[in-house]
Amino acid sequence: MNGFELSKVMGVVQRFRGANNEGVLAIILLALIVGMSIANPAFFTLTTFFAIVRSSIVSLIFALGVLIVIISGGIDVSFATIAIFAAYSTVRLSQSADFDPGLIGMLAIALAIGGLLGLVNGAVIARFRLPTLIVTLGTQGIFKGILLTYIGSQYIADLPASLAAVSTMNVFQITTDTGRASLHIMVIPAVLLCLLVAWVLRNTMFGRGIYAIGGDPEAARRAGFRVMRTQMWIYVIVGMMAAAAGIIYMIMGRSANPRDLVGGELDIIAAVVLGGASIFGGRGSVLGTTLGVLLVQVINNSLILAGVPSAWQRTAVGLLLIVGVGVQALAAKRSSREIRALVKEEVPA
Amino acid sequence: MNSKPTSGSTLTRFNDQVQDRTSAVISRIHVSHGAGRMVLLVLIAFTFFTALNPSVFLSLLNLQNIALASPEIGIIALAMMLAMLTGGIDLSLVSIANLSAIAMSTLYATVAADNPAMAEELMPVLILVGIAVGLVGGLINGFLISYVGITPILATLGTMQIYNGIAIAWTGGRTLYGSPESLTVIGQATVAGIPVLFVMFVLVAIAIGVVINKTPVGLKIQLQGANPIAARYSGINSHVVLMSTYVVAGLLGGLGGVFFLARNPTASADYGASYVLLVIVIAVLGGTNPNGGFATVSGVVLATLTLQIVSSGFTAIRLSSSEYAIAQGVILIVVMVADQVTWRRRRRRAPTRARVLASRT
Known part of the structure; x- marks a missing residue:
């Protein structure tokens, strides 16, 4: 093979690998699915596939929000609290006032609440330039406290009619010999949101601004991006996305529990980081994040099928995170050493 | 200060004087940043709750409870402070603590099943086992962060999941019972009315303070946090x-x-789940710079006390733990914002002062 062909092949390989190792992730995911299917034929069924998709929906929407924050160089641990706050308050409001504005109306109320809570995060972070992790840890405590003290701490077993009606809706349903496989309708908003976020991140000034701020806030400011305003909007949007995820979670769970969701934040962050987003900001993609979320779900699912007690799931995700990030860190170290070696070669001391 | 310096020597003297005063002012700001402000906050919190409900809040039992609940949180907050001092963070600390308690409890229960008397005698060994578990957990964190090069927040996020997962799998999600009688006795003993655990906590804090401020290792840790490149x-x-x-x-x-x-002679995987947030609050409230390079042990100890006072004060005036969560969050954000505002004001003032001096000379 001559040099030209080699470089062409390398180019294809590079393109397949993707900017954030999406290709590598896809191969791992594929290998896992093939391996599991061989080991346990029960895995390779439409039922399992739909179950994995179903369990990924809420995580995926959360992960999209986390992705935006991480690209901008921040980290948000309050999104789960915002989700449950917005969704539970909406259900509670509709229940106590005994009015049902329909699915769209409910969603609008939840989005408004979520956006408002996100604005609190954004205002504190952008105005005072405080560490995002610590601010969102603080607001997480505040939101959770307000929810449980002033809004309600009781489990609501029956959702308002408009939400309950969607609970059992499926995109389609097939009866196979292994059981009934159904794809929940809420997969549609999740997919739409993925496409929307991907489009915004790639093709709009706002999206490019998020990458720019994550890369270097000062450079972004000098390039003409309004850092403060963009940051504020990031957290408002993430709050709204969290609220949507909260509503979808309640629709799929057919109940409203103010103590749900909170505590799983770090799993989502782990999935996003696995999906190739850099914790320092400036890098990350929707495709990678989707693959990261699916990978975590598939691993959880295959552990159960492989007979590993579900108690080990946490450890598995933790190990996956360490291995994934560790490999990236070692690769970064090696490339920086190579650059240094190159510099030394060119400029003999 | 107003007299205009005329000759070279007076100018030098004047410069020295200004230098001295400036550094004195700066050092005073640094001190008040951590410990001074915290003394004030402790006093405010204490007076506030005493005024609201003196009979409950000032009772010996309540004060002892504050001193009894502080050590376990405070010691983890000190660990968090150390991680933050280098510009990192350690999210796995509470999981490590739980894992250590679970290991001790399991070992005790296993031995006690055959020979209760021997299990009782094992107390010092058990303590060593608990500390050894912490050592291993710390070694893994340190290896991942320093040699593999993973960002502290991600490395400890991962190990937190791993340690916590091991604890869940180990206990099967249940609460373990059993610890040597003598350990419980130590836990409840008091010296001159002060719980022994609290005395031990203060001793550990002093030891950490000496290490940070008086030893080469401590200086290196501070420099590493203040400016990693300069440190290298x-x-x-x-x-x-x-x-x-x-x-x-x-x-x-x-x-x-x-x-x-x-x-408490029990151990479980999810004990102190809220401590992760709490110890970060304490460390930051105690004047630790989350970006590294600055922290005071006394500030962290006083911050631990403040939050315990607020916590027990909330109980004394019958507020729920959710309301305490609100208070924690508000305190954290207000302190951070206040720090940021004063820091910005100081920075804005600094160049003007330099200009004034320049125009004078």
């Missing part, structure tokens, strides 16, 4: 510094587990 060019081996920091943090986490078990 000063010949500081960042691998060793980070490694030792996270090992010590892990040790303190393990000790936290010993305190858990001494206070």
